[in-house]
Amino acid sequence: MTTERLKRQIEFIVEIDKIKQIYRKNFVIGSERHETDAEHSWHLAIMAMLLAEHVTSQQVDVLKVLKMVLIHDIVEIDAGDTYCFDKQAGQDKEERETKAADRLFGLLPGDQAQEFRSLWEEFEQRVSSEARLADALDRLQPLLLHYHTQGKSWQLNGITSDKVKERNKRTAAIAIELGRLVDEIIQDSIKKGYLQNS
Amino acid sequence: MTTERLKRQIEFIVEIDKIKQIYRKNFVIGSERHETDAEHSWHLAIMAMLLAEHVTSQQVDVLKVLKMVLIHDIVEIDAGDTYCFDKQAGQDKEERETKAADRLFGLLPGDQAQEFRSLWEEFEQRVSSEARLADALDRLQPLLLHYHTQGKSWQLNGITSDKVKERNKRTAAIAIELGRLVDEIIQDSIKKGYLQNS
Numbered sequence: 075m076t077t078e079r080l081k082r083q084i085e086f087i088v089e090i091d092k093i094k095q096i097y098r099k100n101f102v103i104g105s106e107r108h109e110t111d112a113e114h115s116w117h118l119a120i121m122a123m124l125l126a127e128h129v130t131s132q133q134v135d136v137l138k139v140l141k142m143v144l145i146h147d148i149v150e151i152d153a154g155d156t157y158c159f160d161k162q163a164g165q166d167k168e169e170r171e172t173k174a175a176d177r178l179f180g181l182l183p184g185d186q187a188q189e190f191r192s193l194w195e196e197f198e199q200r201v202s203s204e205a206r207l208a209d210a211l212d213r214l215q216p217l218l219l220h221y222h223t224q225g226k227s228w229q230l231n232g233i234t235s236d237k238v239k240e241r242n243k244r245t246a247a248i249a250i251e252l253g254r255l256v257d258e259i260i261q262d263s264i265k266k267g268y269l270q271n272s
Numbered sequence: 273m274t275t276e277r278l279k280r281q282i283e284f285i286v287e288i289d290k291i292k293q294i295y296r297k298n299f300v301i302g303s304e305r306h307e308t309d310a311e312h313s314w315h316l317a318i319m320a321m322l323l324a325e326h327v328t329s330q331q332v333d334v335l336k337v338l339k340m341v342l343i344h345d346i347v348e349i350d351a352g353d354t355y356c357f358d359k360q361a362g363q364d365k366e367e368r369e370t371k372a373a374d375r376l377f378g379l380l381p382g383d384q385a386q387e388f389r390s391l392w393e394e395f396e397q398r399v400s401s402e403a404r405l406a407d408a409l410d411r412l413q414p415l416l417l418h419y420h421t422q423g424k425s426w427q428l429n430g431i432t433s434d435k436v437k438e439r440n441k442r443t444a445a446i447a448i449e450l451g452r453l454v455d456e457i458i459q460d461s462i463k464k465g466y467l468q469n470s
Contacts, residue, residue: 076453083322084453088420090318091301094311103289113292116314119342120288124281124384137335140342144317186322222286255274255282 079183086181092151099157100219100227111147111155114215118143121211128249132203142197142208145190149174158241159233171198206248213242214256221259225268234272235264277381284379290349297355298417298425309345309353312413316341319409326447330401340395340406343388347372357435369396404446411440412454419457423466432470433462 076084093115097108122139150156152174156167175194179187196205217238220228228238238260246253263269274282291313295306320337348354350372354365377388394403415436418426426436436458444451461467 076449076456080323080326080449080453084416087315087319087322088301088416091315091417091420093314094300094307095303102292103286105293109292110308110311112314113308113310116291116310116317116342117285117289119314119317119338121285123339123342124285124380125278128278137338140317140335140338141321144314144321144338182322218282218286219289222289251274251278255278258274 082181082183083186086178089178089181090148090151093148096147096150096155098155098216099231100216101223103219103222109219111150115144115147117215118146118208118211121215122207125211125249125252126207128251129203129207130248130250132248134203134207138193138202138204139208142193142204143211145193146197146208146212148178148190149194152177157231159231159237203248206244210242210245210248210252214245214252217242217256217259221263221268224266225263228263228269234270235260236272238263238269280379280381281384284376287376287379288346288349291346294345294348294353296353296414297429298414299421301417301420307417309348313342313345315413316344316406316409319413320405323409323447323450324405326449327401327405328446328448330446332401332405336391336400336402337406340391340402341409343391344395344406344410346376346388347392350375355429356439357429357431401446404442408440408443408446408450412443412450415440415454415457419461419466422464423461426461426467432468433458434470436461436467 093111096111098111098114100109101107102109102113119140122136122143126134126136126139149171153167153170156163175191179190179194181187182190196202197208200206200209220226242256242260245256260269264271291309294309296309296312298307299305300307300311317338320334320341324332324334324337347369351365351368354361373389373392377385377392379385380388394400395406398404398407418424440454440458443454458467462469
């Protein structure tokens with residue numbers, strides 16, 4: 075017989091399969107399909123492996139960044155994907171997501187529930203270099219997808235350049251070179267007509 | 273201007289978006305859709321975070337396991353998903369995947385190309401406790417999905433219990449308790465009629 079601890083771990087692992095049915099606003103490159111939260115989280119993890127070296131003048135624990143990006147959207151299983159440019163939906167986002175964290179992380183054995191909850195809170199509050207890098211990547215990844223799908227999702231949702239700049243404004247503070255990259259992508263998106271200038 | 277190094281990193285990050293269009297044989301729980309390689313890799317990473325503690329009498333570097341499961345299927349972008357029970361397709365799998373690794377990891381800056389290549393080879397060759405855990409999880413995860421989709425993919429592909437047992441036979445050697453879990457799931461799948469006994 076499997077132990078109670080393993081049983082709880084497996085119950086959580088099965089429950090979070092639902093993240094594969096949470097669709098984001100952006101599209102997969104070369105596809106008509108929206109990206110799922112699981113795919114997005116995987117992509118962020120690879121980006122963290124490759125880009126953590128660009129963090130400026132701060133130590134970064136890559137294992138912690140990986141854990142953070144891997145779990146950061148699990149709450150959306152209950153709370154749904156809140157579109158980053160939807161101010162109205164953003165109003166009760168924190169309340170919805172906190173309730174989701176209580177239920178979902180609560181499925182785990184106590185110590186692991188605590189670890190996941192702490193990682194998620196640290197990410198949300200951006201209180202460490204790891205959380206600030208995770209947050210910057212969480213904004214850079216959709217920017218790359220928007221750029222390589224000719225701004226389709228921006229156009230469908232009436233998003234203009236000021237909003238995209240505002241959303242990525244903190245990147246340069248954690249990694250100067252990534253901040254420069256963000257600026258270049260936004261400028262080129264405007265130039266190519268993917269993103270409306272404002 | 274972004275550096276040549278960052279340019280190569282971003283080129284790789286954009287290229288591997290294609291993994292979101294590589295579909296596996298198993299289904300997402302509660303859905304008619306097949307799982308993508310990106311989703312599968314994300315799921316394995318969370319499993320590694322939670323289940324590494326079950327590895328018996330060996331030290332496991334969790335960061336290495338995470339990196340390994342996150343990148344292990346990238347070669348399938350070029351080589352395609354080889355169904356584990358398809359003996360014929362398995363014959364030239366190594367050749368196809370080696371060629372894919374050359375091209376895909378070759379997009380990265382030299383040191384990172386080397387790191388990704390080594391991780392992938394270590395995983396394929398199962399030469400470390402990290403690789404053996406990653407491999408066991410890579411077999412346990414679809415088993416969980418098959419079980420929670422009432423064996424739909426097993427039935428569609430005529431898979432019987434001897435094949436599933438064979439595929440998961442190494443799990444107990446790396447983690448006794450996970451081996452016990454595998455046995456229980458297979459027995460219960462037979463009992464419930466999800467998996468044909470053989």
